Amino acid sequence: MSEQDQGLRLFCGYNIKRAFNVIQADVSQTLVPFGLRLVTWSALSVIHGNPGLRQSQLADILSIERPNLVVLLDELERADLINRDRDSADRRAYRLSLTEAGEVLYHEALLAMEAHEDRMTEGLTREDRAALIAMLRRIEANGKTGGETDGNGSLPEA
Amino acid sequence: MSEQDQGLRLFCGYNIKRAFNVIQADVSQTLVPFGLRLVTWSALSVIHGNPGLRQSQLADILSIERPNLVVLLDELERADLINRDRDSADRRAYRLSLTEAGEVLYHEALLAMEAHEDRMTEGLTREDRAALIAMLRRIEANGKTGGETDGNGSLPEA
DNA sequence: ACATAATAGTTATGTCGGATATCTATTTTT
DNA sequence: AAAAATAGATATCCGACATAACTATTATGT
Numbered sequence A, B: 001m002s003e004q005d006q007g008l009r010l011f012c013g014y015n016i017k018r019a020f021n022v023i024q025a026d027v028s029q030t031l032v033p034f035g036l037r038l039v040t041w042s043a044l045s046v047i048h049g050n051p052g053l054r055q056s057q058l059a060d061i062l063s064i065e066r067p068n069l070v071v072l073l074d075e076l077e078r079a080d081l082i083n084r085d086r087d088s089a090d091r092r093a094y095r096l097s098l099t100e101a102g103e104v105l106y107h108e109a110l111l112a113m114e115a116h117e118d119r120m121t122e123g124l125t126r127e128d129r130a131a132l133i134a135m136l137r138r139i140e141a142n143g144k145t146g147g148e149t150d151g152n153g154s155l156p157e158a
Numbered sequence C: 001a002c003a004t005a006a007t008a009g010t011t012a013t014g015t016c017g018g019a020t021a022t023c024t025a026t027t028t029t030t
Numbered sequence D: 001a002a003a004a005a006t007a008g009a010t011a012t013c014c015g016a017c018a019t020a021a022c023t024a025t026t027a028t029g030t
Helices: A013-036 A038-051 A055-062 A068-078 A100-120 A126-144 B012-034 B038-050 B057-060 B066-077 B100-120 B127-145
Strands: A082-086 A094-098 B082-086 B093-100
Touching: A013 A082, A013 A100, A013 B012, A013 B038, A013 B127, A038 A055, A038 A068, A038 A082, A038 A094, A038 A100, A038 B012, A055 A068, A055 A094, A055 A126, A068 A082, A082 A100, A082 B093, A100 B012, A100 B127, A126 B012, A126 B057, B012 B038, B012 B100, B038 B057, B038 B066, B038 B082, B038 B093, B038 B100, B057 B066, B057 B093, B066 B082, B066 B093
Parallel strands: none
Antiparallel strands: A082 A094, B082 B093
């Protein structure tokens, strides 16, 4: 009894979707003990790496809409994980940073996420993972350049 | 100005999500002329490859819940793309198949989807694509075996 | 055979991620 | 100073996906 979705398995999109579904399920479980979701953890990670950035910058980096980011940050602020400090030079804007508790939680969650990553990529070598990520990024880039027929884009050699 | 999501780019899940987002956007556009969505096209593909299957089987193959499949099939039936024939041996069940119009539309959409796939994977060799899909399937399998510590699962060699 | 359980499909409903329109406050432009 | 742009917030909607419960039919167990 061979596969019943043979026709679909030829498409990257179908496989990507299915792989993401299982990752999403596992990552949700992984983050439950920390009271985080994938998107809130992503926000913590970016704020950790770019303290002082603005909400709109964060929204751009994560490719989420500003209105949705607001409620997400409300959630993180209520949990005392981030600071929203008014920018003294531009009083419309907030500067985002992690609180002490936010830093601690971020690092704890990072360990759990690394274990999660190892679970998900079991059977793949370190080089496999690098190649996988490079190809996914290439696909992401292909999608964003709505079809300029970039004749020779290529991947960094594994 | 290096990347502002460095910490996240190390995770397959983050890259998979972002790659899927651009694929999803492109595939939606690709299927608009056919009045299809990714999930309805997937259903056509599986029915095409397995004529006579039941709704619950289709739901299993596509990993979608039965209630959601019902409305999806209603949509395809209303567009006269599929037949729902009562199984004479089990009058609870329907046997699914494509109509003539469904076959025609499926093949037309297939061509468009293959062009879409080429757009998305521009810059990847045929071997890259095969390796990518193999790794994604490995991840999918890792997720489904909720952690049995399969000591030596490996990938088919590229 | 008949009561019980199981199954196929359906209906109704809830949840969650993501998108748009519009608003206020502030800053920039002219 | 007036008009336009920007940062963030509020309200609202849409689509993907999940669960519970219902009807009709078939399978099971004594």
